Amino acid sequence: MTQQNIASGELVDEATLTLDELARACSVETNWVIERIESGLLADGSPYVASWRFTSHDLTRARRMYRLERDFEAAPELAALATDLIEENQRLKSRLRAAELRDT
Amino acid sequence: MEFKDYYQVLGVAKAATADEVKKAYRKLARQFHPDVSKEPDAERRMQEINEAKAVLSDPEKRLAYDQLAEQHHAGQDFQPSPEWDAGFEYRGRGFEEADLGEFSDFFANLFGQSGRGGRGGRDYQMRGEDRHAKVVIDLEDAYHGAVRAMTLQVPQVDAQGRVASRAHTLNVRIPKGVKAGQHIRLSGQGSPGVGGGPAGDLFLEIHFTPDPRYQIEGRDIHQKVPVTPWEAALGASIETSTPSGVVKVKVPAGSQSGRRLRLKGRGIPGAEPGDLYITLEVVLPPANTDKARELYETMARELAFDPRQRTGG
Structure with missing residues (x-):
């Protein structure tokens, strides 16, 4: 079944997500997001909910934290710690690949 | 639709206790969690494992499932009747909203709201x-x-x-x-x-x-470009293909292998476009003809050059 017309979406980051949109995209309650922002586990911890806007990175991070919490019954802090390490690992791998290209 | 054996998925016996189910689940989650696993089909496996756990760790769902499982085996074609779980009561809805998209048709039919259509049709x-x-x-x-x-x-x-x-x-x-x-x-x-x-x-x-030609860091792109020894030594204007098409690159005289050139704004476009980093790689022509050997010998004779002088090697 082919849909002929072309679906044009918006690029998250240029248009950032609201709190509700982020929560919905992660299948969590908004409180889940708020608690993790207030405890500094997610985004930059701005105290004004109304101005909270979320990027692609926040979305990836929130979904990963949620999966880790759910699948391992992990405390939010532990899931955030594992997420920090996964992100750091990905950053280093990508820098390593670029460096290998440079050095060999 | 195939019948799924959730006990087989978790690798536990039919008589497994809630604790054994939890332990088996955790062990498999550690192995297949897509965020940490290196297994190729981790995502699909984790979905299956989560689904099995959702059923077997919930006493009501497990009881209903066990009754079905008595008459079916894994892989067998299977269609539940609308009243398959009559007599079983679930707390709240049969499934979490988030689950339906992630879980199999088999699960959605057994425990999804729509799978139990006709009973208590809610108007919401x-x-x-x-x-x-x-x-x-x-x-x-x-x-x-x-x-x-x-x-x-x-x-x-x-x-x-x-x-x-x-x-x-x-x-x-x-x-x-x-x-x-x-x-x-x-x-x-x-x-x-x-x-x-x-x-x-x-x-x-x-x-x-x-793509083995490119490495990507955010909007910056890294790329290796092979050059001849004379292009590197004397400087040259060369053409090379980049993700944005063929571009002219000026190789500065006196370049060595590994020298990095930045082509500003030639990375991925955007409000702040990335840069393209080109790493020069000097490639020596093979000395496989008399002429080539003669040229190398001339260089050896005429150029006072010892690359190991500085390293003391």
């Missing part, structure tokens, strides 16, 4: 859930934009209230300037709503096809 509206998918594009697509066809499995409810996945092909416009890990949001392309509620959104996460 619900927005469809958001869905997520990965889309792999070529680096060139990020430079120029593109339209890519992608096929997603979408759960659909038929007139009998059964859930079946249907392949849905979508032509998606990839906007110019996307980065790896960035999302494209397609409004209304997620799961359909319930009772006339709006459909959810579809989030596409961008990944690039691995």
